[in-house]
Structure formats: structure tokens, C-alpha cells
Amino acid sequence: MSVTSGRRADSGEALLRRMAARRRRDNVVVVILAVLAVFGGGHAIIDAFSDPPPGPSDNSTISLIGRSQLAESFARDFVVTYLSAAAGQQDRIQEFVGSAQQATLPTTGRQVSDPSVVYVSRELSSGGVDVWGVTVSVRLSRRVGAAVDDSRQCYQVSVAMVEGRMRALALPAAVEPPRHGPELALNYGATCAADTPLAQVAAGFLQALLTGSGDIARYTTPASDISALRPAPFTSAETSVINADDSSCGANGSTARVLASVNPKIDGAGSPTLAYPLTMVREAGQWQVKSVDSIPALHLPLTAGSNPAGGGTGASTTTTPAKGPASAAQVPQATQN
Template sequence: MKRQRRPRKAAKKQRVEAEAWDDEAEVDEESRETSADEPDDTGWKTSTAQMAGVSRLIRAGVWALVVSGPVLGTLAFLSSSTPAQGVAKPVPTATSASPVGPAGFAELFVSAYLQAGQGTERDLAPYYSGSLVLAVKPGTRTATQSTVLASREVQPGYWSVTVAADVTTHNDKGKPKRLGVQYFRVGIQAAGPAGGTAQGTTAGYVATSLPAQVAAPTSLKPGGLAYETDRGSSSADPSVETARGFLAAYLTGTTELDRYTSPGTRLRPINPAPYAAVKVTGAQDDATGASQQKVPADGTVLHQLVQVEATDQAGSPVSLSYALTLKSRAGRWEVASVDEAPAIRASSAPSAAPPTTTTTTPSPGAATASPSPSPSNS
């Protein structure tokens, strides 16, 4: 009997141990399932079902981007090409009108007007479209020279131009007589780009009336020059002697300029030489000393105005003036430059010249013309 109890006890013990292992396995499985469903320390819940859902969402988003890519690109292109609301459109910059075209047209018109006469009124058609009858004989007057003195835009596209013409008249036998410089003012309308107006695409010009002869501009007296010391034409003055030698070489080409110029100065003589001889008739400079018998220290600068009488190849004398800058070196004066214009005193301005009595010779002939309508202010 005792031998039968021991196997039973052993079998019972094995069953208990097996049931304990089964319980532990069930507990472990439940804990794994519970841990998968419950949030971890970071607060996130992870489960197989949830992970599968996230993967499907990611795949769907990628495919949505792939499919919508061309559509988004097209929308971006259209939005970039369409101006944004509220952004001001660039306004084209207005080009200022140039006076060159109207001035040249007026000069041509005055020259044609002076030469035209009865029966040749059509010669003025390219410049003036109004009807007119000229009483002067054609060719009675000519402009040997002409130039524009003033050009002013009085209205957009409308110019007032003053032309100076050196007029010569011819009598019935063709003998010329110079009348001198006369001044004519003309109104010129310009159209197209050259006139600075919006009308038309091609530049064009037209005179609004025949020229009006006007008075000469006011004569002026120049401001004070900076050369206050008169040296005369004395060859005893070293600066005058340098100027004489330099100008002789410059105008006649008989000697080299290098012997009279400062090192590094680049000057060339006139070629071919226009004169055979040069004589100094006067010289002024801005030195303070009354006499310049001795050359001052090296580097001293002297501004000089020299008047010369140059004799051309035919033996005719010609008066000329030259503004020079001299610089001292090694006990002698050298020419540093031929100045562009005589030096004037600081704050010096021209003044009105005293009036002179002149006799004005009226231009022969007369003309009647139907006035053209003046340009409107609009």
C-alpha cells in the first residue's frame, strides 16, 4: 500500500507543476497583449492593427503626391505668371524730347526761305504747309552760313528755334552784297519719338508759320581774366622767351617741341605747318612780381596769355591768342600745357556790353502768308 501512494503523489505533483507552467504561459501571453494595447512610458500605444493602418496611410499619401504633382506644378506656373493683386505694374519711363531734330529742321527751313521767291513757293512745301505768296525775286538773298543759337520747347512737342544766318543779297546784275548776320525765329512742331509726343510712330517736323526776323542777342563783355601782369613783348623776360620758342615750333614746325616742354608733356605740332613765322605781340601772366628776370624755384607754376602775329605761307599776317601753363625746372621755364581756354578770376561773370549804334539793312522783298493754326494747349 505504501508503494502505491508514492507514485500517486508523484503524479499529482507533476500535474500541479504542469498547471503552474500553463498559468504562467497564459499570464505571459495576456501581459504581452495587454502591453501592446496599453500606452508605454512615452504615452504611445502600439498594436499590430494600428501599425498596419499607419502604413496604409503613408502609402496613400505618397501615391496622392505622385498623382497630384503635375497638377500642382501647373498651378504654380500659372500663379507665377499672373501678376499679384495689389502690385503696381511698371510704368514706362517718359523719354524727354531732344531739341536736335527741331533745331536742324528750323535751320534748313530758314536757308530755304531766304533763297525762295515768287514762283518758287513750292520749295518751302517740305517745311511749311500753309498757303503763301512771295514777292521777292528768287535768289535775291542767300544764307552763306547759318547756325542755331537757341532752341526751347514752349509746349510738349512744340519748339521755338532761333537761327542766325549770314545773309548776302544780289542785285539784278547778280552782284553780291553782304548784309551781315541776321536772326530768325521759327515755330516747329514735332511728332513721333523724336518730338517726345505720343502721336504717330515716325518722327516728323513742320513749321507753323514763316520765319520772324528778330533782334540780335545781347552782347556781353567777358569777366575779368586772371592775367593781371602785363609782360609786353620783351624778349628779356624768360617766360616770354619760352612762349615765343614754343609757339614758333608749334605753328611752323621748324624745331622740336621737346626742347620747350616739361618732361612727360605730350604735345604735337600742327601738321602740315600753317605758318612760316611767328612774332609775339603781347603777353600777360598771373605772377605777382613786377619783373620776372629770374626763374623762381623748381615747380613754380605760371599761367600765361600770349598774343602772336603769325605769317602764313602767302605772307599774310594772322592774329592769334594762346593760353599756356608754364612750370619752372632747373632754372628755366617749360610749357606744361596748352590750356583749353584763358583763365578767369574766381566768381567772374560776363556783363552787358555798352550798346553800339548799328544800321540795320532791311531784307529786300516781302511775303504774305495765311497763318497756320497755333497748336492748342491741350
């Protein structure tokens, strides 16, 4: 009997503890709901127990891009038509903007060419109506003495779109063109002499890439999948400056980021300088190009400011003087002629 009574007492105490714990949890929930109701209203309570809204789908993204392109095309045509219109051609303007917008047109319209959209943004979207702000750049030709000035000017247009139908909200406004931003510091701290391993391989690679002369496989890794340009755009290519993040310019290390500047020519005639960001690796003692990179190597953390002359890096890095060859660059044997 004593054993049975002890078990019943223990069972009753455990039950009381569970009930007390449940009341404490219920009290906490009530407090949380009260706080949400005070600060966020009923929506806050519903949102607290609902799943987050789904992100944009592929279809919605594609649709948004399509509407953006429609607004760009409309604004581009409007700016060209408006600036080239002359007095008596008000009907051309009313194809884009309502008659309430009074426009005074010159006796002779301007010569407009090369329209280009430089910026577009959706400023408002409500109830199936989108309002876009579009900035269009055009060339406006005018004669200044004996010369012709065809400098670019920018105009901003507000475009309302309802179910794919568009209308300008106002006449175009001349605006300032996009400003030039500060330079980002590049991560090339050394300028390499022409007889250093990195410079030798980069020069041979660019010669094969741009002119088709030589075997480009001698300068690239087997997995790079880089081939010479066809047809060859140039007849010669002289490498001018090699900047690298390797202070030894290939005498040491196994990986290097290189920025190679080259002066190509077509049948002896000069062409503008080109720059190639390269990633190079050394395998079995041989430097080779692993990839032609889409962007140069940037100093991290990103630093905005003017790059110092010579090294091509930001102020937080140090330019190393040109290095002589510690050892000659080894290039694999040609596999084709």
C-alpha cells in the same frame, strides 16, 4: 520675494515707458501726415515715402539731342527755301508750313547762303509732341550801288515734331541777332618784357609749335604730350605780347599762367594774331610749358566788364609794369634737330 517683486515692478515701469514713447512717435507721424494732406494732397503723402524720380539716362539724353538736331535741320532748310522763293513758288513753302499760313512772295527771290543755327530750345513737350524754337542765321546778298551787301540776318522758326515728323507752326520771323556779352576779367596782372624768363620760354615754344623749327621738347614738360603741329601751318611766328599772373615774370615762383600773343606769317605774308593760354612750371630751375589751356585764366570770382588796356585783367586786379630779366631763362638742351 522682495527681490522678485522689485524686478517685476522695474519690468512693468520699463514697459510703460516704451508704450508712452511709441504713442508719442505715432502722434508725430499722424501730425506730419495731416500737414502733408492739407498742403499737398495725397500725392504729397505718397512722395514723402517714395524714392526720388530717376535722373535722365544716357539713352534719353541722346534721343533729345537727336530730336534737337532734326528740328535744327528742318528750320535751316525752311528759312533758306522761304527767303529764296519767288512768286508762283508757293508749293515750295507748303513743304514746311500749312496752307493756312498765307505768304506773299517777291517777284525775285533773295540770294541766301551760309545758313547756321545760332540757338535752339525745346519750348513745349506733351503727349509725344515737341515744339522747338530755332533761330537761324543766314547771309542775304543784295546790291547797294556798285557794292554787294551780304550781311547776316537772323530768323526764328517754331517747329512742331510728332514722332520724328516736323511742321512749322508759322512763317519765319526776323529777329535780333545774339547780343555781344560783356568781357570777363582775365587774371593776368603783368606784362612781361621779351627778355624775361616766361617770355623767352613762351616765344621759343610757340616758334617750335607753329613753324616746326627747333625742338619743342626743350620747352615742354615730359608729361605734357605736346607736339609740334604737322604739317607746320606757318613759316615764322613772332611773339608780340606776353601777359602773366606772375608779377616777377618768372624770376620767382614755380607755377605761372601765361597768355601769349603771336603774329605768325606764311612765306613772309602776314596772318591774324593768335593767342595761347599756357600753364608753365619751373622744375630744377627751368621754366617749361605744362599745358596749352582751353580757356585763359579768369579772375575769380568771375567779374564781367571791360578789361583795361595793357594788363589784360579786370578792374579788381592791378597791372604791373613790364619786368626786366632778374635771371636768364634756362632752356634744356635740344634732343633733336
